[in-house]
Amino acid sequence: MPSPEPTSLLIKARWIIPVEPAQRVFENCALAISDGVIQAVVPQREAEKRFQADTTINLGHHVLLPGLVNAHSHAAMSLLRGYADDLPLKTWLEQHIWPAESRWLSEDFVRDGTGLAMAEMVKTGTTCFADMYYFGEQVAQAAQQARMRCHVAFSVLDFATPGGSGPDDYIRKGLALRDEYRNNDLIQVGFGPHAPYTLSDEPLRKIAMLANETDTAIHIHLHETAQEVADSIAKYGMRPLERLHKLGLLTPSTQCVHMTQINDSDTQLLRDSGAHVVHCPTANLKLASGFCPVHALQSAGINVALGTGGAASNNALDMFSELRLAALLAKGVSGDATALDAHAALRMATLDGARALGLDNTIGSLEVGKSADLIAVDLSHTGAQPVHQPASQLVYTASGQHVSHAWVAGRALMLSGQLQTLNERELTGKARWWQEQMK
Ligand SMILES: [Zn+2]
Numbered sequence: 449m450p451s452p453e454p455t456s457l458l459i460k461a462r463w464i465i466p467v468e469p470a471q472r473v474f475e476n477c478a479l480a481i482s483d484g485v486i487q488a489v490v491p492q493r494e495a496e497k498r499f500q501a502d503t504t505i506n507l508g509h510h511v512l513l514p515g516l517v518n519a520h521s522h523a524a525m526s527l528l529r530g531y532a533d534d535l536p537l538k539t540w541l542e543q544h545i546w547p548a549e550s551r552w553l554s555e556d557f558v559r560d561g562t563g564l565a566m567a568e569m570v571k572t573g574t575t576c577f578a579d580m581y582y583f584g585e586q587v588a589q590a591a592q593q594a595r596m597r598c599h600v601a602f603s604v605l606d607f608a609t610p611g612g613s614g615p616d617d618y619i620r621k622g623l624a625l626r627d628e629y630r631n632n633d634l635i636q637v638g639f640g641p642h643a644p645y646t647l648s649d650e651p652l653r654k655i656a657m658l659a660n661e662t663d664t665a666i667h668i669h670l671h672e673t674a675q676e677v678a679d680s681i682a683k684y685g686m687r688p689l690e691r692l693h694k695l696g697l698l699t700p701s702t703q704c705v706h707m708t709q710i711n712d713s714d715t716q717l718l719r720d721s722g723a724h725v726v727h728c729p730t731a732n733l734k735l736a737s738g739f740c741p742v743h744a745l746q747s748a749g750i751n752v753a754l755g756t757g758g759a760a761s762n763n764a765l766d767m768f769s770e771l772r773l774a775a776l777l778a779k780g781v782s783g784d785a786t787a788l789d790a791h792a793a794l795r796m797a798t799l800d801g802a803r804a805l806g807l808d809n810t811i812g813s814l815e816v817g818k819s820a821d822l823i824a825v826d827l828s829h830t831g832a833q834p835v836h837q838p839a840s841q842l843v844y845t846a847s848g849q850h851v852s853h854a855w856v857a858g859r860a861l862m863l864s865g866q867l868q869t870l871n872e873r874e875l876t877g878k879a880r881w882w883q884e885q886m887k
Contacts, residue, residue, distance in 0.1 A: 484858035515575025517801025520755025524561030572848025582611025601640030601667035615651035638665035656696035708738030731757035
């Protein structure tokens with residue numbers, strides 16, 4: 449008999465949903481991790497004979513799946529959770545959020561808010577998030593310390609904020625950050641032009657040129673509301689998507705966030721350019737922005753990822769809530785109950801999200817050779833019984849509260865509900881301190 453192979457971590461679980469191969473559930477299998485990479489997914493009996501593990505974790509009533517990818521957030525805005533609610537986007541932004549940001553935004557605000565958001569995200573199953581905000585250095589440092597995977601999209605706007613004096617300043621700082629993290633295994637940095645309505649043609653053209661030259665991703669709010677599209681037609685004589693296309697911003701590295709207003713020519717532009725859509729169903733509903741036609745986009749071959757947006761417009765960062773809402777909404781909007789089935793919804797929140805961020809060779813599925821970014825969800829609770837279909841249970845009955853474990857590159861971020869790399873007590877204490885300041 450050959451001697452057992454050494455492995456650093458062996459996780460045995462009742463179910464494993466690898467996402468790729470699609471629509472599959474492995475029962476009573478184990479996942480072996482070595483050097484932060486998935487070494488094997490094999491039946492538990494075989495694993496016991498084949499591997500000599502430093503650590504073995506037995507998860508009897510759990511499902512293991514790839515860590516969720518939150519493809520759009522403004523993490524630090526967790527400190528503005530519930531600050532202004534029940535308002536349309538324009539009023540909410542112009543009369544509440546932007547004034548609050550101009551008063552409170554600072555390096556400390558971003559560090560503390562991002563920490564709070566990461567604690568919430570890890571506890572609810574997110575291991576990778578795309579962030580669009582200011583003071584990206586603070587976001588990158590906080591994510592690196594917490595060992596979370598993060599795509600930092602640095603905001604660019606026509607006007608000054610505490611995060612920069614204007615387009616050139618935002619871009620200069622962002623590119624410096626990008627250079628600093630160029631070879632980082634967890635952090636990547638990209639452009640975050642805020643939206644077509646907050647940027648004139650010149651900085652947008654400059655971003656297109658620089659992103660192309662440096663092979664850097666572009667993350668942008670787009671077609672969020674009907675008003676945005678109408679205003680663009682009035683001002684530029686074309687829809688925002690067409691304007692971005694003419695300015696050279698639509699490429700396979702572009703992440704178009706929201707896209708609630710889509711006609712046939714928009715679909716064609718998205719498909720032909722290879723750009724990705726990031727669907728944020730809760731934020732779209734809460735701001736009464738409209739509905740992203742997820743089923744139609746996917747049917748046209750367009751990749752759709754899932755995001756929460758910031759906690760100021762959600763008001764949670766729980767991707768399981770987002771998953772359930774996305775699956776239900778896809779059916780309601782398309783009038784087709786087979787649209788976005790449970791496995792497809794899980795794929796949207798994992799592998800498709802990774803693809804939108806250019807990370808699908810590294811994460812998003814539990815395949816041999818990929819980074820061990822994964823989570824465990826406990827399905828032993830009463831409301832999940834009986835478990836006929838674990839994927840359905842995850843999408844339609846589970847919530848982020850049922851996530852028990854999380855790993856990134858084989859490193860534990862949460863074990864049995866206890867955060868390992870973030871100090872929850874300290875972070876919630878800081879949030880209460882900000883609450884007092886902002887009274
Ligand atoms: Zn947003």
